[in-house]
Amino acid sequence: MISDAIREMPKVELHQHLDGSIPPEVTWRIMKNHGLNPVETFEEMKVLLQLQPQEEGSLLSYLDKFHYPMWITQFYENIAEVTEAVADQAAAQGVELFELRYSPVIHMYAGLTVRQAIRAVLSGLNKAAKRHNMSTGLIVIAMRQHGPHVAKILSRAAAGDSERLHDRAGVVGFDIAGAERGNPPRLFRKAYEIAARGGLGLTAHAGEDEDSRCIWQAIDELGCTRVGHGCSAVNDPELLKRLARDKILVECAPTSNYQTGAVARGEKHPLFTFLEHGVPVALCTDNTTVSNTSQSRESEMFLSELGLDTIAEIHRSAREHTFIKGGGLAVNSD
Numbered sequence: 023m024i025s026d027a028i029r030e031m032p033k034v035e036l037h038q039h040l041d042g043s044i045p046p047e048v049t050w051r052i053m054k055n056h057g058l059n060p061v062e063t064f065e066e067m068k069v070l071l072q073l074q075p076q077e078e079g080s081l082l083s084y085l086d087k088f089h090y091p092m093w094i095t096q097f098y099e100n101i102a103e104v105t106e107a108v109a110d111q112a113a114a115q116g117v118e119l120f121e122l123r124y125s126p127v128i129h130m131y132a133g134l135t136v137r138q139a140i141r142a143v144l145s146g147l148n149k150a151a152k153r154h155n156m157s158t159g160l161i162v163i164a165m166r167q168h169g170p171h172v173a174k175i176l177s178r179a180a181a182g183d184s185e186r187l188h189d190r191a192g193v194v195g196f197d198i199a200g201a202e203r204g205n206p207p208r209l210f211r212k213a214y215e216i217a218a219r220g221g222l223g224l225t226a227h228a229g230e231d232e233d234s235r236c237i238w239q240a241i242d243e244l245g246c247t248r249v250g251h252g253c254s255a256v257n258d259p260e261l262l263k264r265l266a267r268d269k270i271l272v273e274c275a276p277t278s279n280y281q282t283g284a285v286a287r288g289e290k291h292p293l294f295t296f297l298e299h300g301v302p303v304a305l306c307t308d309n310t311t312v313s314n315t316s317q318s319r320e321s322e323m324f325l326s327e328l329g330l331d332t333i334a335e336i337h338r339s340a341r342e343h344t345f346i347k348g349g350g351l352a353v354n355s356d
């Protein structure tokens with residue numbers, strides 16, 4: 023149950039993936055339209071899209087849930103349509119500032135160019151943003167397993183569609199995601215230099231499935247001012263000091279962290295340690311469909327321990343760390 027106060031609270035979403043957040047009924051409808059449904063019933067389909075309790079505990083089984091949505095998100099209109107649905111869903115949760123992230127390169131199997139794959143998302147974001155008066159922007163992700171060279175190509179394309187070049191929603195940030203082991207952040211330094219020169223905000227998935235060294239690298243070598251997950255920072259007092267000192271925000275995604283095993287069930291979420299040390303945090307969904315969660319639910323999880331005022335303050339201060347220009351206040355004024 024979500025309390026009214028949480029439901030109505032203005033929220034900020036800084037870390038949400040498109041592919042893992044498409045409402046199952048939308049994926050199902052598009053699959054049926056194209057005769058692509060791998061199972062006969064919607065109930066069976068939901069099992070394929072949402073992490074089941076017995077599948078918990080590994081990042082790889084979590085990532086496996088991204089497989090089916092990609093059958094439909096290879097086509098411009100589908101991408102725009104699902105983006106709009108994801109943004110609608112965020113708006114219904116009281117999200118007023120919405121950063122969505124996505125990796126163009128895994129949506130090009132049917133022939134879209136990088137530019138088209140980016141523009142398709144922006145098209146959906148713009149339509150939804152107008153309807154809801156919501157500030158939006160896209161973070162372009164390079165998948166670590168595709169290597170540093172592809173990351174450079176993507177950061178160049180991302181900078182080419184930066185929001186600075188648009189009247190409305192554009193690309194606002196750059197990120198790396200995918201398997202952390204074997205792909206340390208430092209390998210992606212050049213891609214981040216290009217993104218920074220293009221005026222994009224910098225974040226990286228780090229410390230979800232690896233120790234705190236990768237978070238240090240994301241900050242010191244890539245120049246990130248935000249970190250995705252950052253769970254392993256709790257074991258590194260020096261790093262906690264650094265995050266607090268330089269006001270580097272950790273994009274916390276509690277439900278996702280328990281599901282991937284980044285945080286063990288029964289263990290307190292790192293968010294508490296971050297708050298105790300003065301490290302800025304955001305409450306994020308990561309993937310609303312895979313994790314079967316919502317922005318309100320992630321906020322509600324901490325209501326009894328943190329209280330309403332602290333949760334409202336987390337959302338207020340997260341806004342200061344947005345990559346959207348003007349803190350998201352100047353967008354959509356056309």
Ligand SMILES: [Zn+2]
Nearest residue numbers: 039227250308
């Ligand atoms: Zn993520």
